[in-house]
Amino acid sequence: MQASILSRLTSPADLRHLSLDGLNVLAAEMRAAICEQVAQSGGHLAPNLGVVDLTIAMHRVFDFSHDRLLFDVGHQCYPHKLLTGRYPLLSKLRSRGGMAGFPEPAESNYDLFSVGHAGTAISTAVGMARGDALNGECWSSTQPLGRRVVSIIGDASICNGVAMEGLNNAGTLKRQFLVILNDNGMSIAKPQGALAAYFDRLRLSHTYGEFKRRAKELARHLPGGHALSDAYHALGEVSKTLISEDAWFEHLGLVTVGPVDGHDIPTLIDVLNEAAHFDRPMVLHVKTIKGKGFSPAEGDATTFHSPAAFSVKYEVEGCRVELKKGARSFTAAFGDLLGDLMTRDPKVVACTAAMPDGTGVAKVMPKFPERTFDVGICESHALDMLAGLAKTGWKPFFAVYSTFLQRAFDQAFQECALQGLPVRLCLDRAGYVGGDGAVHHGFCDIALLATLPKACLLAAMDEPSLKAALQFMADFDAGLSAVRYPRESVSSMFANTPCPEFVFGKARALVTHDRPAAAVLAYGTMAIEAGAAVQALAADGIDVDLYDARFAKPVDHALIAQLAAKQIPIVTIEDHSIRGGFGSCVLEACNEHSIDSRNIHRMAMPDAWVYQAERTEQLAEVGLDAASIAQRVRSLLGTKTNAHPARSTTPVG
Secondary structure: OOOOOHHHOOOHHHHHHOOHHHHHHHHHHHHHHHHHHHHHHOOOOHHHHHOHHHHHHHHHHOOOOOOEEEEOOOOOOHHHHHHOOOHHHHHHOOOOOOOOOOOOOOOOOOOOOOOOOOOOHHHHHHHHHHHHHHOOOEOEOOEOOOEOEEEEEEOOOOOOHHHHHHHHHHOOOOOOEEEEEEEOOOOOOOOOOHHHHHHHHHHHHOOHHHHHHHHHHHHHHOOOOHHHHHHHHHOOHHHHHOEOOOOHHHHHOOEEEEEEEOOOHHHHHHHHHHHHOOOOEEEEEEEOOOOOOOHHHHHOOOOOOOOOOEEEEEEOOEEEEEEOOOOOEHHHHHHHHHHHHHHHOOOEEEEEOOOHHHHOHHHOOOOOOOOEEEOOOOHHHHHHHHHHHHHOOOEEEEEEEHHHHHHHHHHHHHHHHOOOOOOEEEEEOOEOOHHHHHHOOEOOHHHHHOOOOOOEEEEOOOHHHHHHHHHHHHHOOOOOEEEEOOOOEOOOOOOOOOOOOOOOOOOEEEEEEOOOOEEEEEOOOHHHHHHHHHHHHHHOOOOEEEEEOOEEEOOOHHHHHHHHHOOOOEEEEEEEEOOOOHHHHHHHHHHHOOOOOOOEEEEEEOOOOOOOOOHHHHHHHOOOOHHHHHHHHHHHHOOOOOOOOOOOEEEOO
């Protein structure tokens, strides 16, 4: 579709010059542009299609070059970006130099925070609302040029503990403050919990007529008494008819309006205009359709939440979408391996926090409905719940992205590790994650978890090692355990060598020589990159030993002592921050066991933010690809290549 209006927009102010029909045409153009680009590059599709009309209405009413707009999670920000001058960046979506997939202040002043985790928008909005008030800059009826504050949050995120804390505090504000609840009945998968069920009942049981008939009587009985009755009279006529009966948020001191149709741009503009002139905290409940305007996404919002590239084939019966298939991923492998483990061990239970597809747990849910749990976007609750399951004799596995584990570290400490409970963490998306960028990189799980006494930290380098790691964890009862693996395809580099069982604190030899020039101790899938580097070095006559470290806690200090005694360069490699990661664990072990560490050299994620790009590009950028590893070994050896006419090179099973 030719983006005739979209391509001519220079700023959101241009929306005020468009007719209502023009806004609807623009909405269609935006949906087409997003669909066409995500089909080429992958990205968050359904969430963005669902908020196109709402985003247009927000930018028509508010001036977010001056007012404050805070996104929750942020994966629904594409329409916002298209309206704020970033349409030219769409063609490189989620690529270096292109449009980030999440709000990014480095990209535009319209983005206030880098956002990628759920539940944060209301709290940061409360902070900005208080800051503007202290600065004398907040909007009021007597200061019409002041700043307004708007946060947008999804129905699945609202149940997050941080969101609840933010709402509780937002109700104490004495100024304009608007929370837009984007209710699409979905998160990535179907929302879980009692609050989600409440929204379902609300959508079914309330009609426009009921709101209008009962609004005045309701206002007199809500918390705040006469103050809310006065608030009712302060609202415009449209909002009065939509004051929500028995709204849950009223108990926190927020007037609640809606639900309203999130795809009716004229009504949205009317309601938002009234909300913009309301001087008390308000929740506007907006009902949207996730994937709106693209029938495959409307029919299967989970698959099209964040699809890979796809193609659309038009047929007589309609359209057929074919997702581009990649190689087998660690996530798919984990799902299969978890199912096998649960079949063999009836005490194993599994949990995810709103990521059943993203973690692979969806594969086992139909077979084990009583032993699998999706708690919604509530990672802290998940770990506490699993601690309770462990306490009652079950073997809990928590499948969670590394970046989201951070939200539950306190529970990993207090309820799991401190109690000596064998809760098992399966950390997907460890290391660099590619197009999702810095908000999702799994860079600090080792640093966090290694501080916990008796915790056992593992990494998998391929599918056989992931299978062995899961079995080890199932049998490990001494305390908390965790295994990390990336958003990556599983490698077959060592498929022809048997994968031994995991033995507590012991590394696995992959390639050894009689007289190596250097040794590489790789953690997780960095063993694959290092394997390619070792092959390249061998072609140049340089013998390098390679080990799959397997454990960051405890590290194989006996192996490290043996390698140190050879007085050769030892390189540790990991896709984790150099601060507190595997390499740091190795140096700490050297200090603890009086091992000479002068020849140990660390390669890891640098102490810097790395933005969106392909994962392979990110690894190359920071010097963690095979070519960089080989170059690092060469530089450490200098002219001492230790090349031998007849070498003994032994792949070890």
